[in-house]
Amino acid sequence: MNKSDQITMRDHNQRLVLQALFNAKETSRAQIAVDLNLHKSTISSIYRDLDKLEFIEDLGEGVTTETGGRKAKMIRFNRKYGYVMSFDMGRHHLRMALVRLSGEVIFQSSDSVKDMSVLEVLELMNQHVKDNKHKKHGTKEGLMGIAVGIHGVVDNNRVVYSPFFDYSQVDVTQQLEKVSDVKVTLENEANSAAVYIRDYHDYLSTDQYDSLVALNIHYGIGAGIIIQG
Structure with a gap:
């Protein structure tokens, strides 16, 4: 892979990490690596860059799993970035x-x-x-x-x-x-x-809405439709 392709791939991976951070109430570097199927070293490198730019908010340590082990450092997108x-x-x-x-x-x-x-x-x-x-x-x-x-x-x-x-x-x-x-x-x-409901509405964790219709009723009727995400 030449240098240009490497830069393109890194930019793509960085956007994926930002999206994962934005969509999660809280997550960890290890969880992002699993969700995106990326190597932990790739996630760590991107994390350092995003942290320097203040895109990341540190939430402290998470809870210990049933199997024990080291507590994960929980993070999320910096809600006060802009x-x-x-x-x-x-x-x-x-x-x-x-x-x-x-x-x-x-x-x-x-x-x-x-x-x-x-x-x-x-x-x-x-x-x-x-x-x-x-x-x-x-x-x-x-x-x-x-x-x-x-x-x-x-x-x-x-x-x-x-x-x-x-x-x-x-x-x-x-x-x-x-x-x-x-x-x-x-x-x-x-x-x-419809986009606001999809991206920001605080659904119960058991609810999954891949498709939805948002109806606005005022002087007329408007419908925003999202199908399969």
């Missing part, structure tokens, strides 16, 4: 939330946008961004991205159709990225709800 700002652009409301990468809400607000144009709503969103973009809110890196829930059809990060606002002359992504200097992602609000 946060995202999320918007819900409804018919009569603009909801905003600051959310840690763990899904924990730091702050939330709701503004009435009744009889406002999409440009006026966008200006309100810009103000929320300006008020928070330089604040870290107890995290290491501060604002890392913006997510916007659209009541309508979204394709390639642009609004194709919405029954509530005319987006034809407005590029929401471009406007918010210009103000915030972070990546902005637009998605249908029901699809966003």
Whole structure:
């Protein structure tokens, strides 16, 4: 394997380890090695790099197994690494939330946008961004991205159709990225709800949901569908 392939493989393995850390309430290097079928030395090397970047939170020693042996050092993704700002652009409301990468809400607000144009709503969103973009809110890196829930059809990060606002002359992504200097992602609000339930809802350990439907009932009915993960 040449050096370029080695770098590509290491980057791939690092992403897998980050994903394993993010999805686990708590885990250990040994458990990650088992889950990902990677050699322990590979996991240890990646762990050291991620720990230096403060991606990892140390939870202390785990419990001893029935067979005894050394207690594992429990770790998880650093929930306070950064946060995202999320918007819900409804018919009569603009909801905003600051959310840690763990899904924990730091702050939330709701503004009435009744009889406002999409440009006026966008200006309100810009103000929320300006008020928070330089604040870290107890995290290491501060604002890392913006997510916007659209009541309508979204394709390639642009609004194709919405029954509530005319987006034809407005590029929401471009406007918010210009103000915030972070990546902005637009998605249908029901699809966003489905992803949130899949990734953050605290299911009982015995429950497994490979497929789900998230229904949002308001001035219309939206459905976000996830099939087999």
